[in-house]
Amino acid sequence: xxxxxxxxxxxxxxxxxxxxxxxxxxxxxxxxxxxxxxxxxxxxxxxxxxxxxxxxxxxxxxxxxxxxxxxxxxxxxxxxxxxxxxxxx
Numbered sequence: 001x002x003x004x005x006x007x008x009x010x011x012x013x014x015x016x017x018x019x020x021x022x023x024x025x026x027x028x029x030x031x032x033x034x035x036x037x038x039x040x041x042x043x044x045x046x047x048x049x050x051x052x053x054x055x056x057x058x059x060x061x062x063x064x065x066x067x068x069x070x071x072x073x074x075x076x077x078x079x080x081x082x083x084x085x086x087x088x089x
Contacts, residue, residue, distance in 0.1 A: 003060050003083070015056040015074055060086035 040047040050059055060068035068086035
């Protein structure tokens, strides 16, 4: 499973730090590849490919296919729950 955070450069940071905290702590064993961050201002093709409509967006993929998505205001609890769901998808 892979998690990717899609944000604009001006807002990058808070969601990425939550993902890094979770991947470095309790969900580390369930995530095969660590989180990455995509600046959609520079990589608009990635946002188009995944149909991203709001930011930030966190995508969880397995074998190149989306298994979970969060967008908009994302709390740490919501992120933790999404990691759990994606790990079992």
